[in-house]
Amino acid sequence: MAIKSKIQTIKDDIIATTQRLIQFNTVETPALPNAPFGAGNRAALDYVLEIGRQWGFITKDLDGYAGYWEFGEGQAVVVIMPHLDVVPLGTDWDYPPLGGEIHNGNIYGRGAADNKGPAVAAMYAFKLVRDSGIVVNKRIRLVFGCDEESGFECVKHYIKVEGLPASGFTPDGAFPVINAEKGALSGNFVKQLPPGTSKLIFTGGTARNVVPAYAKAEFAGKSYEATGVAAHASTPELGENAIVKLARELSAVGQHPVLEFITQAAASSESLGIAARDEISGHLTYNLGLIHVDEHAATLTVNIRYPVTNNAADIIEKLQAAGQQYGFSFADYTGSSPHYVAPDSPLIKKLVAAYREITGDYDTPPQAMGGGTYARVLGNFAAFGARFPGNPRTAHQKNEYISIDSLLKATEVYVAAIYKLAGE
Template sequence: MEKIVDRFQDSLIQSTQDLIRIKSVQGNPEPGMPFGRGPYLALMYVLALADRFGFTTKNVDGYAGHAEYGHGKETVGVLVHVDVVPGGEDWIFPAFAGEIHDGRIYGRGAVDDKGPAVAALYALKAIKESGIKSSKKIRIVFGTDEETSFAGMKYYLSKEPAFDIGFTPDGNFPVINGEKGILVLKLKKQFARPMSGNIKIKSIKGGEAVNQVPDLCTAVLEVVAGQEVLINERVEEFNKKFGNCLKSEQNGKEIVFVMKGESSHASMPEDGINAISLLMLFLNELGVIRDDLGDFIRIYHEKIGLEHHGESICCGFRDALSGKLTLNVGIIDCNTQGVAVTVDIRYPITTKVDQVRDGIWHALEGTGITVEQTDHDPPIYFPEEHFLVRKLLHAYAEATNDHQSGPMIIGGGTYARAAKNMIAFGPVFPGEKELAHQKNEFISIDNLVKITKIYAASLWELAK
């Protein structure tokens, strides 16, 4: 099958570029498009491609769709997604152009998860063209809202038969045998006291997705004449300390602040620079805001600050299997009436979610800040001796001659949570930097071809 994959390498590359060019960020629902036009167009693209390859396809009410090949009572499933997080700022090349530079395909979704989705489809094409017969059906399911709620996949699985075994190409090699729990909380405070003083904050806005470290945050301040000198001095001091990340512009009585950070996946907040937390640090250091919002900023600084692991907000848990809890402030929305901060937490597999919630509630007790849970996915774990872990680990080792690397547990949340006997399998190889949700996301052409060959061999191993 490897020679077959080599034969259609050019088409594999072109299809990946074409899919990246579809801006499939979740949008407003439309008839037949429950997650907006972008994810729908991406779904239609992959289903049309699967049709051309001669697979049986089905669109399940715009929530998801599948391509199927083979016969048998059992089904091997591959769960992929064609939606992406927003592009973000400061890309070297456009986020939705699919341009090739130095042997790499750049674009949002290149590695998470459009490149692997196309690779899985071409892997199935390689099996079909090889002429070998399997004893199981193989079905690739294309989800449309993995980055937000999994609602599309849940809807799909309520309408279609479950899988017997399978994987999602949305993690790391050699194989992912566990994923931390995911808890999303909204911290809210309504302002009772009117804003006062020489400096008033009219708004703070930042972040586009809770599972992404925000790379931009803005604040609008109203200032009394004469305070500009103080503010300019503080901006200059801050930029000396943190590397010219803060810009300010005066417009009459208002000053607009723009804080630049560095995007990364929320499960690895240490790989990014959180623009929201940096701006809250600056506002706290101004030290002249003495109203309810000023209290909130102070509490944010004390309980969250620039930390990544929740130590100061009483949820700094860790275990030997999966490491430290991570905490990412993904979105802030603040006006003169109140503030809401949305937080993404990835907690260790042996920790109970009640321990995390109780710790945060205790830390914020008496502050007037309410804590609302908006989403929760418990951790998953497969022991190393589990047959699916062993099968995929063997397939990877045979394809790469890497017999040293072992299973791992990640903080990311994948479609492995959506069905039984599913685990994440690639596409990131050992030692490679994780580029999901980061600016300048790319997949190398060599890796795209390599993972296609690995997925073809693995699917055959599971289906024969």
């Protein structure tokens, strides 16, 4: 039976598993014993590991940081690594963010696209390949991470315990393949407010890597609020920043050093002097994701995705210089280096070939993106699906969804890809 036909026979199972996985609240919460990212992530990891055991795979729990299924034998290890954790749920959904409800052929919920739907597609593809009886001279692992959105501690722990894989992919990007990921840089603009500064209480945002959809403030004796549109910080053009929107509104009411800094400098990469682009990965993106201002201090948290040929040190120097003009320092910064795998590398050629064989799309080239995935720390690795060309980006937005058609087609592509990585 052809793979496409086999997938149709298990279609209902694929859908039901995706719905159930969405129903776990895997926003990171305080650590518990054997649950470094909270009870929700622990429960979701237990769920997928139990499925692996029921399906007859070797399974291993890596102290709650991650876990994996495995088949095959040999020294080399090939890894497929999705993640189970999600960004905060956000507000104003039309459907319950933890419901996994189906409407108009789409499965809705936080993580449906990023990354639970793709994780389920990889799960069923993994089983289909194993059940085919393919003989491999390497170990093939499906690794489930639990801290992709917050700090990559899961993959760092995996590398510490298991080492780097020979090759692999994460189903956490777009087809035909992501071979370039921009560098990532996050940090805080901070300022102590001297006595006598006009009173401003200003909060907004849910995470540094999400365009803030809501902000509120008390200023000049009145309360204010603003709503925007949430989006992934790597694609801020798809959202509307509520913090910036409210700061501009408040600037028309009165003066305050924080409002001056935001409206004149911190609202955009251009006004901060860090705008950049290259031919490989495109332009730098910038997101003012979080703000906390009270009578004493101000903290503005920003997230930047910079082209692969740029240098983080240069960007940090420019941010410090821009902040100093307004009495802010740029501190507490962290980041990760860009990731690039040449289009003609064996890994990229195999993944692209698998995609083209299933879809018949021989025109779309490998892509670059601003989102950071496990690929950037796993070496010979790439983000591979599950978003198809032309499909909307819904990750980190309200009403996040994955279409059932895309879920099933991605499963088919992953079968082809795992065959190529396992059998050659």
